[in-house]
Amino acid sequence: MRAQVIVCCGSGGVGKTTMSSALALSWAMAGARVVVVTIDPARRLADSIGVELDNQPRQLPLTGAAQGGELHAVMLDTQATFDDLVDQFSATPEDAQTIRNNRYYRFASTRLGGAHEYMAAEKVRELTQSGAFDIVVVDTPPTRNAMDFITAPDRMAKLMDGAVMRWIAMPATRSGWRALEFGSEAAARVLRRLVGRGTIGEIAQFFDLFRGLWDGFHARSMEFHSMLRDPRTRFLLITTPAPSARSEALYFLEKLQEEEMPFGGFIVNRHVPMPVHALKPEVLPEHGPLPDIQWQQALEDLRTAPELTSQIAQSQHRSISALKAAGPPQASCWQVPHMGRELHDIDALHTVSAWLPDIDELI
Amino acid sequence: MSLLDKRIIIVTGKGGTGKTTIAAALGLWAARSGKKTLICETHGTNRVCPLFGRTSDGYEPVQVHRGLHVLSITSESAIEDYVVQQIKVKKLYKLVFRNRVMGPFMDAVPGLHDAVHLGKVFDLAREVDGDGNNRWDLVIVDAPATGHGLHMFDSPRAMMELTRVGPVYEGVRQVDEVIGDPTKTALVLACLPEAMPVSETLDLWKRLGDRKDQVAACILNEVIAPPRSSTADWKVAAEHLRTIDDPAVKEAVELTETWMDKAQNQRQARDLLAQEVKVPLIELPLLPRRDLRFQELQTLSQELDCGLEPE
Numbered sequence: 001m002r003a004q005v006i007v008c009c010g011s012g013g014v015g016k017t018t019m020s021s022a023l024a025l026s027w028a029m030a031g032a033r034v035v036v037v038t039i040d041p042a043r044r045l046a047d048s049i050g051v052e053l054d055n056q057p058r059q060l061p062l063t064g065a066a067q068g069g070e071l072h073a074v075m076l077d078t079q080a081t082f083d084d085l086v087d088q089f090s091a092t093p094e095d096a097q098t099i100r101n102n103r104y105y106r107f108a109s110t111r112l113g114g115a116h117e118y119m120a121a122e123k124v125r126e127l128t129q130s131g132a133f134d135i136v137v138v139d140t141p142p143t144r145n146a147m148d149f150i151t152a153p154d155r156m157a158k159l160m161d162g163a164v165m166r167w168i169a170m171p172a173t174r175s176g177w178r179a180l181e182f183g184s185e186a187a188a189r190v191l192r193r194l195v196g197r198g199t200i201g202e203i204a205q206f207f208d209l210f211r212g213l214w215d216g217f218h219a220r221s222m223e224f225h226s227m228l229r230d231p232r233t234r235f236l237l238i239t240t241p242a243p244s245a246r247s248e249a250l251y252f253l254e255k256l257q258e259e260e261m262p263f264g265g266f267i268v269n270r271h272v273p274m275p276v277h278a279l280k281p282e283v284l285p286e287h288g289p290l291p292d293i294q295w296q297q298a299l300e301d302l303r304t305a306p307e308l309t310s311q312i313a314q315s316q317h318r319s320i321s322a323l324k325a326a327g328p329p330q331a332s333c334w335q336v337p338h339m340g341r342e343l344h345d346i347d348a349l350h351t352v353s354a355w356l357p358d359i360d361e362l363i
Numbered sequence: 364m365s366l367l368d369k370r371i372i373i374v375t376g377k378g379g380t381g382k383t384t385i386a387a388a389l390g391l392w393a394a395r396s397g398k399k400t401l402i403c404e405t406h407g408t409n410r411v412c413p414l415f416g417r418t419s420d421g422y423e424p425v426q427v428h429r430g431l432h433v434l435s436i437t438s439e440s441a442i443e444d445y446v447v448q449q450i451k452v453k454k455l456y457k458l459v460f461r462n463r464v465m466g467p468f469m470d471a472v473p474g475l476h477d478a479v480h481l482g483k484v485f486d487l488a489r490e491v492d493g494d495g496n497n498r499w500d501l502v503i504v505d506a507p508a509t510g511h512g513l514h515m516f517d518s519p520r521a522m523m524e525l526t527r528v529g530p531v532y533e534g535v536r537q538v539d540e541v542i543g544d545p546t547k548t549a550l551v552l553a554c555l556p557e558a559m560p561v562s563e564t565l566d567l568w569k570r571l572g573d574r575k576d577q578v579a580a581c582i583l584n585e586v587i588a589p590p591r592s593s594t595a596d597w598k599v600a601a602e603h604l605r606t607i608d609d610p611a612v613k614e615a616v617e618l619t620e621t622w623m624d625k626a627q628n629q630r631q632a633r634d635l636l637a638q639e640v641k642v643p644l645i646e647l648p649l650l651p652r653r654d655l656r657f658q659e660l661q662t663l664s665q666e667l668d669c670g671l672e673p674e
Binding site for chain 2 (some may be wrong): 011012013014024104200239240242243244245264275276277278281283284285288289290294295296298299300301303304306308309311312315316318319
């Protein structure tokens with residue numbers, strides 16, 4: 001049976017990497033074979049667990065895990081994944097080499113719109129079907145447009161579509177253009193004028209070379225497309241109480257519903273709980289063990305903290321209520337309190353995982 | 364040279380560091396300093412207008428304050444502007460670029476979307492009114508998050524390398540001349556005083572290479588005010604306060620120490636940043652209200668004023 005896939009989505013800076021790692025860790029501790037895929041070029045996961053990561057799963061040391069529990073991590077290397085795919089789908093090693101040497105390919109494989117997300121999708125597909133894991137946790141790339149990751153295979157498929165490639169690669173003869181729709185000749189002329197003939201030539205060569213790889217790419221895209229809609233997949237929306245993160249999460253939810261992808265719940269990170277007690281000024285002694293000026297300063301510090309906490313908590317409460325109200329009626333919402341210290345070691349991840357759902361609560 | 368004498372300011376940084384808020388506060392500051400200012404959002408986002416209680420109006424600048432306008436750029440509209448400018452015939456544009464096969468092709472040219480964004484910014488910066496005066500003194504760009512933000516900044520050079528000759532090469536070369544000129548274009552880095560955002564900013568700083576001299580300032584957002592007490596005094600006070608048999612006092616002591624720890628971590632993160640990033644570091648205070656309104660923006664823009672134009 002293929003692995004369960006948990007996709008963590010959210011806008012930048014909400015703690016996606018930390019939440020994905022903490023989820024993976026807690027499920028591994030509970031006895032599952034888990035791999036977490038991070039796509040972040042800024043090496044934050046590596047920072048938080050202190051292990052060098054690369055494009056292949058690396059097993060991380062775990063102490064006290066239940067029987068069978070394993071934690072692995074992968075840090076996506078877009079270029080390496082793209083190269084692997086080219087090797088797999090090329091008829092001969094020489095063909096693969098020609099593609100790899102194409103100047104446009106060097107550009108396209110890392111900077112092409114969606115290449116990053118597309119390769120992330122490919123990596124997830126590969127790990128899910130490898131049989132080596134029970135759960136694949138995906139930390140999605142930080143994108144402005146939250147849907148980029150999900151739509152990447154479709155967009156890539158469109159780009160690789162035979163029609164586009166034929167059109168671009170075709171020799172600019174009248175008979176060649178005639179087969180295409182009205183306007184193409186003018187389009188090609190404008191394009192050559194804008195981008196320059198040499199560049200078009202190189203792009204054309206790239207697409208021409210790629211033609212043989214198209215079937216393989218297309219099949220992979222379709223597999224990923226259905227995998228995202230599978231009953232064994234869940235999307236978790238990671239957010240903070242900040243209004244901008246919240247609106248991003250809600251936008252994402254709307255898209256998930258449009259695309260009929262399974263929503264697993266919200267994780268609200270950096271939640272500041274309301275202070276439980278109200279501080280009465282009269283309980284604070286006027287004099288203390290410090291000179292009066294210093295003592296009054298200390299009392300001022302003491303009064304400020306609950307006040308600031310409660311102002312932030314109130315503002316957050318409004319925001320979280322708005323999130324819940326806008327979500328589906330029975331949507332789960334896990335709140336992870338602001339820890340007051342930074343989370344960059346494995347102990348911190350253990351602490352966070354206490355607030356997060358078990359895998360059974362999700363699927 | 365003051366930041367106000369530049370023509371273009373690009374605000375970039377990790378996601379969640381408050382780039383949009385900083386761009387808005389910078390805009391308010393510049394407008395109050397008498398500059399005709401335009402804030403450009405990228406990739407069609409519409410977050411600035413709501414901060415001023417306004418709704419956005421698509422591809423036309425919306426006035427949100429005296430001397431301050433906001434515009435949201437999308438790739439599609441920027442490409443259309445650019446191509447129409449080049450081929451002079453709008454009808455031909457529609458014929459060619461609304462073509463079924465063109466959309467995916469435009470996506471296939473690396474850096475094109477970023478380059479047209481900057482091209483649009485470049486055009487806005489040199490736009491003149493009927494009297495031949497600049498329509499905008501200053502254009503502030505709310506750029507995408509770090510990795511991508513740097514791509515945008517580099518995109519004219521990437522396009523130059525890819526095209527090598529031709530009108531696009533000429534076009535992006537002109538854009539790069541302005542974007543790469545430290546006297547005309549400044550970068551402002553947005554950061555939070557926390558370990559991960561700081562490490563990402565340090566990474567960005569390294570990758571900036573020879574363009575470091577374009578960084579005019581690094582703005583640290585959400586800085587917690589330092590406690591009034593010294594650490595030693597607080598320790599003595601806390602010990603005494605803990606003996607008071609009142610749950611509210613115990614909770615307040617805990618909360619105070621949590622905030623003090625956080626403030627201490629923030630100072631460490633800031634110092635780490637200051638060691639490497641040799642530009643003015645400007646601190647903006649943590650505001651308890653998370654859904655910012657005009658009032659909060661004003662507070663932030665006054666803080667920027669103190670930081671950027673010291674007496």
